[in-house]
Amino acid sequence: MAKAITLKDVAREAGVHISTASRALNEETRSGLSAETADRVIATAERLGYQPHPLARGLRTNRTRSVGMVVPDLISPFIPPILAGAQHTLSEVGYSLLIGSDDESSPRTRPAVETFLERRVDGLIVANAHLEFTPPDAVQRREVPTVLVSRCVADGSFPAIVGDDQAALSLVVRHLVELGHTRIAHVAGPLDISTGLFRRDGFINALAEEGLAASDCRVFEAGSFHSEDGHAACSRLLDSGDGYTAIVAANDLLALGCIDAIQERGLSVPRDLSVTGYDDIALVDRLDPALTTISLPYEEMGVVAGRLLLDLLASDVETVETPHEPKRLAPTLFVRSSTGSVGST
Amino acid sequence: MAKAITLKDVAREAGVHISTASRALNEETRSGLSAETADRVIATAERLGYQPHPLARGLRTNRTRSVGMVVPDLISPFIPPILAGAQHTLSEVGYSLLIGSDDESSPRTRPAVETFLERRVDGLIVANAHLEFTPPDAVQRREVPTVLVSRCVADGSFPAIVGDDQAALSLVVRHLVELGHTRIAHVAGPLDISTGLFRRDGFINALAEEGLAASDCRVFEAGSFHSEDGHAACSRLLDSGDGYTAIVAANDLLALGCIDAIQERGLSVPRDLSVTGYDDIALVDRLDPALTTISLPYEEMGVVAGRLLLDLLASDVETVETPHEPKRLAPTLFVRSSTGSVGST
DNA sequence: CTGAAAGCGCTAACAA
């Protein structure tokens, strides 16, 4: 390293004591200084190209100005935009974002949250929470401010930014009802995470809203959010012989799996069955049939999560507050060609 | 914080001096200790749940065990897998990954590399390099080990992991030639980054390899890698009236833009023109026509980049080496329905 | 208003 400029250098050059230099360079403590010396120090710091050493500062202040974000993986298409939103928001105010993934598949790696705590991050953004999220003690005790994103936790013990699944499913079901569907099935995602559970519940509530007979409709659980499980669930659905005319899938990949299963039986979407997705991942608008689906503002989700975390970081509350109602961002329904009128056969 | 355990605590508890404790806990320095004391210290550290403070350690050692990765954005579909590969590789050996994006669109944010340097990262992974990559001095002088990924730099001044564009374009052109095409156009990406330039050059070389008349073929530059620019370039191509029967696009999005432009004129893919892509992004295999395209092992690219950086970090060479030949990972051609025999009209 | 001094938690000479 080309001899980094240190505070001591600035102080010497400005002809003041190092502590004075420190005060001058620090917003909060500058007040108690003569404007003259403060300016002089600031000027010389500028001139020398002084950069405070983050480790030294952090060691003193016990803050790293970094936050860790845990994602389930980086392949799920809605994760990167969340990441991008959070990263931009945080970097604008000088925070760095550490990224870690907790894929349950490789248990040999230390849980990302623990690694982050060890690193002394100032806060956490958790995008892979299960409904029963049981973080390490330090997080539990709110020593490290934490916000959830994309998924929330059952008891509302952490603030969360999620999509409004109820609103989304209402949009979807209403759309199908308007097309004349009355026998609608739901292919649900994993029910141990909020996105899976809330979409299923949203589906059931929406049926009631629309006055559909719950007995005419049914939920088929897929073990995951991947297309193969959508295919499997849809196969069971078709085998049931219950005569559904529409399928509401818990995400786009499940929907694609459903479409595959339907077409493999020589049936047609949407002629024989309408299918809807959720997430509006890239290119589903160009498929044949183009997928009718729900779009969520994922990047904004990241932005809002970042802002919320910054608020927590600033207010520095350690009180165990009342349960948090998740902040739900509004969905948009995109109607495309995978849904059609019932009986347009 | 619930009074974190410090090295001093461990030392006191184990009945040794703090420096002895330090040595015992440090692989390298443990050798000069009696096995007995070393074990005792290690045991008590374990028992107390001691975690070394990374800032304190870093302040002394001048190493943060963190690396920064700069991406052009997080939306381009091939970026997340690279990120994932790098992150896994690094975290396995205790390094943390900081993520920063440098979208040219928002110049108000500080360049990510500078932010990283300020943070004293031990190394850098740069995924957004232009051909003329001119990093800050500290990077230039190799004080901070740096590897490029996805894109390389013109003069080979940095090690890089990229896709083998030449091999890829050879595969594509040969495939088209085998289908009988002789008039092939290339829709090129930006030529100021290696992926754009090398694919164009690869295309031109492949023409020669296959014995095609360069005069029968031509390159149309798209201003970016996005579909709208592919559409625009393809429109020019079609307007040229040169009777091309195949289009090799520099990436999938450009290819999709081309297909749009072709279909808008009432022409058909692949009947009237064959179109190929590059990247094999999600769902292009399900489009109609399904896109014939090149697949690159992006996650592996991240892994290899991470490993290479770890090597540099370990060897700690500051010598300005001879130019680096980029490490090129092998492509795979997926033949789908967007390409067909010429004259199958 | 400014200087002196202590110390965050750790590592690395240097002694013993």
Next chain:
DNA sequence: TTGTTAGCGCTTTCAG
């Protein structure tokens, strides 16, 4: 083999 000591660069009391 272990202890002593001196900082890494910064913030923050406490004096003056």
